[in-house]
Amino acid sequence: MSTKKTLFDKVWDSHVVKHVEDGPDVLFIDRHLVHEVTSPVAFLGIKNRKSGVLFPNKTFATADHNTPTINQHLPVADPLSANQLKALEENAKEHGILHWGLGHEKNGIVHVVGPEYGITQPGATIVCGDSHTSTHGAFGAIAFGIGTSEVEMVLSTQCIMQPKPKKMRINIEGELNFGVTPKDAALYIISKLTTSGATGYFVEYAGDVFENMTMEGRMTVCNLSIEMGARGGMIAPDEKTFEYVKGREFTPKGAAWDKAMAYWETLKTDEGAIFDKELTFNAADIEPMITYGTNPGMGMGISKSIPNAEDLDGGVATYKKSLGYMAFNEGDNMIGKPIDFVFIGSCTNGRIEDFRAFTSIVKGRKKADNVTAWLVPGSHKVEAAIKEEGLLAILTEAGFELREPGCSACLAMNDDKVPAGKLAVSTSNRNFEGRQGPGSRTLLASPLVAAAAAVTGKVTDPRELMTA
Amino acid sequence: MAYEKFEILNSTAVPLPIENVDTDQIIPARFLKATERKNFGDNLFRDWRYNGDDTPKSDFVLNNPTYSGKILVGGKNFGSGSSREHAAWAVYDYGFRCVISSFFADIFKGNCLNIGVLPVQVSTEFAAKIFDAIKEDPKTEISVNLPEQTVTLVKTGEKESFDINGYKKQNMLNGYDDIDYLNNIKTDISEFAKELPL
Ligand code: SF4
Numbered sequence: 001m002s003t004k005k006t007l008f009d010k011v012w013d014s015h016v017v018k019h020v021e022d023g024p025d026v027l028f029i030d031r032h033l034v035h036e037v038t039s040p041v042a043f044l045g046i047k048n049r050k051s052g053v054l055f056p057n058k059t060f061a062t063a064d065h066n067t068p069t070i071n072q073h074l075p076v077a078d079p080l081s082a083n084q085l086k087a088l089e090e091n092a093k094e095h096g097i098l099h100w101g102l103g104h105e106k107n108g109i110v111h112v113v114g115p116e117y118g119i120t121q122p123g124a125t126i127v128c129g130d131s132h133t134s135t136h137g138a139f140g141a142i143a144f145g146i147g148t149s150e151v152e153m154v155l156s157t158q159c160i161m162q163p164k165p166k167k168m169r170i171n172i173e174g175e176l177n178f179g180v181t182p183k184d185a186a187l188y189i190i191s192k193l194t195t196s197g198a199t200g201y202f203v204e205y206a207g208d209v210f211e212n213m214t215m216e217g218r219m220t221v222c223n224l225s226i227e228m229g230a231r232g233g234m235i236a237p238d239e240k241t242f243e244y245v246k247g248r249e250f251t252p253k254g255a256a257w258d259k260a261m262a263y264w265e266t267l268k269t270d271e272g273a274i275f276d277k278e279l280t281f282n283a284a285d286i287e288p289m290i291t292y293g294t295n296p297g298m299g300m301g302i303s304k305s306i307p308n309a310e311d312l313d314g315g316v317a318t319y320k321k322s323l324g325y326m327a328f329n330e331g332d333n334m335i336g337k338p339i340d341f342v343f344i345g346s347c348t349n350g351r352i353e354d355f356r357a358f359t360s361i362v363k364g365r366k367k368a369d370n371v372t373a374w375l376v377p378g379s380h381k382v383e384a385a386i387k388e389e390g391l392l393a394i395l396t397e398a399g400f401e402l403r404e405p406g407c408s409a410c411l412a413m414n415d416d417k418v419p420a421g422k423l424a425v426s427t428s429n430r431n432f433e434g435r436q437g438p439g440s441r442t443l444l445a446s447p448l449v450a451a452a453a454a455v456t457g458k459v460t461d462p463r464e465l466m467t468a
Numbered sequence: 469m470a471y472e473k474f475e476i477l478n479s480t481a482v483p484l485p486i487e488n489v490d491t492d493q494i495i496p497a498r499f500l501k502a503t504e505r506k507n508f509g510d511n512l513f514r515d516w517r518y519n520g521d522d523t524p525k526s527d528f529v530l531n532n533p534t535y536s537g538k539i540l541v542g543g544k545n546f547g548s549g550s551s552r553e554h555a556a557w558a559v560y561d562y563g564f565r566c567v568i569s570s571f572f573a574d575i576f577k578g579n580c581l582n583i584g585v586l587p588v589q590v591s592t593e594f595a596a597k598i599f600d601a602i603k604e605d606p607k608t609e610i611s612v613n614l615p616e617q618t619v620t621l622v623k624t625g626e627k628e629s630f631d632i633n634g635y636k637k638q639n640m641l642n643g644y645d646d647i648d649y650l651n652n653i654k655t656d657i658s659e660f661a662k663e664l665p666l
Contacts, residue, residue: 413501
C-alpha cells in the first residue's frame with residue numbers, strides 16, 4: 001500500500017482510537033457542537049445510562065434552529081421552542097458545557113459561530129447533530145453531521161464509531177466568471193453530481209478556484225458538500241486559513257500556537273496520493289446558478305431553461321412530480337418569474353461577505369413592493385459587522401430591515417415561514433418540499449441573485465445590475 | 469435506548485416508489501420540537517399523509533388500507549438531507565423495522581442502524597421486482613433474513629443478498645448499540661486523548 005496520504009487520511013487516521021475488526025473505526029472527536037433540537041434526547045440518554053459527560057470542555061452549545069429573529073429580548077412565544085431552549089440551557093449548566101443561548105452576545109448559528117470564535121481549527125475532528133457541520137471543513141478539519149445517538153456517544157465518550165469513507169477530489173480550474181460566487185460553484189457541482197453523486201465519499205476541494213476563495217467562500221462550498229450526498233468536504237489549510245484563525249478566542253496562543261502550526265503545516269494531500277474518485281471542472285463553464293426543483297441537484301445556469309424530462313436519465317415520474325410541486329413546466333425560463341419572498345441568511349450564506357454582496361446590488365435601488373425580504377445575519381458578530389461597515393444604512397435606505405440571528409427560514413422551525421404556494425429566492429441550502437414552510441416553493445441561489453430578485457421582484461440575472 | 473433484536477422478518481410491505489425522499493418529507497422540521505423521543509410515528513410523512521387541516525390524504529399509501537407491514541420499500545436515494553435521527557425514529561416508531569431501497573443516503577442509513585431499523589440496499593432490478601410484485605399483489609410477503617443477509621420474495625423464491633458491516637450486524641442481532649461499546653472502553657479513550665495535538 002502506498003504511504004502517500006490525502007489530507008483526509010492524515011486527519012482521520014490520527015484520530016482513530018481503535019479499529020473494530022470487521023467493523024467501524026472508533027474516532028476521537030476534538031470539538032463537539034450542540035444545538036437545542038438534536039441534543040435533548042441525547043442528554044436524556046446519558047442521564048438514563050448514568051454516564052455523564054467525559055470532556056465537557058470539548059463541547060460547545062448554542063441555540064439557533066428554533067429561535068425567533070425578532071424581539072429576542074422577549075420570552076419565546078412558542079411553548080415547544082421555549083421548552084427546547086430551556087432544556088439546552090439546563091443540560092449545558094448541569095454538565096459544565098459552555099452555552100451561548102438566545103440573547104447572548106456570542107449567539108448565532110452553530111456553523112457560523114464555531115469559526116468566528118476559533119472553536120473550528122485545522123486538523124480537528126468536528127461533529128454536530130446537524131448535517132451542515134461540513135461547513136467547518138473549510139479550515140482543513142474533518143467535520144460532519146451526526147445523529148442523536150451519536151451526540152450521546154460524543155457526550156459520554158468523546159468518540160463515535162464509523163467506517164472510514166471513501167475519498168473524492170473535486171478540482172475546479174481557472175477563474176470564476178464575473179458575478180459568479182462560491183455558492184454558484186457549489187450549486188454547479190451538485191447539479192453535475194446530483195444529490196447522491198458523492199454518497200459514501202468525503203470530498204477534498206482543490207484547484208485554483210478554491211485556493212483563491214476567501215474563508216467565507218470556502219465555508220459556503222464545504223457547507224453544501226452534504227447536498228451532493230458526501231459525508232463532508234474539506235480544503236487544505238493555507239496562509240489564509242491560519243490568518244483567519246489567529247487570535248480568536250479559542251485558538252491556541254503562544255507556545256501552543258507554534259505547536260499547532262507545526263501540525264497544521266503538515267495538512268495537505270501528498271503528491272501522488274490516491275483518491276477513489278477524482279473530478280475536474282472548468283470555472284469558465286459556471287454562470288450564476290438557480291434551482292428550479294425540489295432538491296439542490298435540480299439547478300442550472302440562470303440563463304438556461306428547465307430541462308425536459310426525456311433529456312435526463314431515469315426518474316421521469318419523480319422529476320415531473322417535483323416540477324408539479326413547483327408549478328413550473330419543462331422548458332420554462334426562470335428569468336422573469338415573479339417572486340414573493342427573499343431570504344438571505346443561514347449557515348450557507350449568512351456571513352458578512354454575503355451581506356456585502358447583497359448590499360452591493362441593492363445600493364441605490366429600492367426593494368420591490370411585491371417582495372417580503374428576510375435579512376437574517378448568521379450571528380451577532382455578523383450583525384455587528386453589518387452595522388459597523390455601514391451596510392445597514394444602505395439596506396435601510398433601500399427599504400430593507402435586518403432581523404436578529406438564527407436559522408430562521410432555512411428550515412422554518414420558528415415563525416419565519418414562507419406561506420403555501422409562495423415563491424422564495426433563498427440563499428440557504430435546501431429546496432425540499434415544504435422546507436421553508438408547508439407548501440412553500442424555494443429557489444436556491446447566491447446572495448447576488450437574491451439581491452437582484454429583491455429589487456426587481458422577479459428572477460433576474462444579477463450581472464445586469466452590476467458594473468464590471 | 470435499546471431496541472428490539474432483529475433476526476428474520478417476514479412481512480408484507482408498503483411501497484413508496486418515489487426517488488430522493490428527503491428527511492424533511494419523512495418528518496418535517498416543525499415536528500422536531502420535542503425534548504423526548506415520543507410519538508414521532510404519528511408525524512411520519514406528515515405533509516404527504518395529511519392535508520393542512522389534519523384530514524388524511526386518501527391517495528397517500530400510508531392511508532391506503534390495502535398496504536401494510538413492517539417493511540417500507542422506498543425509491544432511490546432514500547433519506548437524503550438532514551442528519552436528524554428523528555427521521556429514523558419516525559420510521560421505527562410508526563412500526564417499520566426495515567427499509568428497502570436501491571440506494572440510501574449515508575447519514576440516514578447510519579442513524580437507522582443505530583436505532584434498530586435495518587436498511588437493506590438491493591439492486592435497481594431487484595427493487596423494481598419488489599415494486600412489481602407488490603403492485604400485482606399487495607399482500608406479497610417479503611422475507612428479510614439478517615443472519616443470511618438475504619431478502620426474498622416468498623411467493624416466487626426470488627432472492628438477493630445484501631451487505632452489512634459485520635459489527636453492525638452483530639449489534640442488530642443482539643439489540644445492542646454503539647453507546648454500550650464505547651462506554652466500555654472509556655479508559656482507553658482518555659489515554660488516547662492525552663496524545664492529541666489539539
Ligand atoms: S441555517 Fe439551516 S442548514 Fe444551517 S444549521 Fe441552521 S437549519 Fe441547519
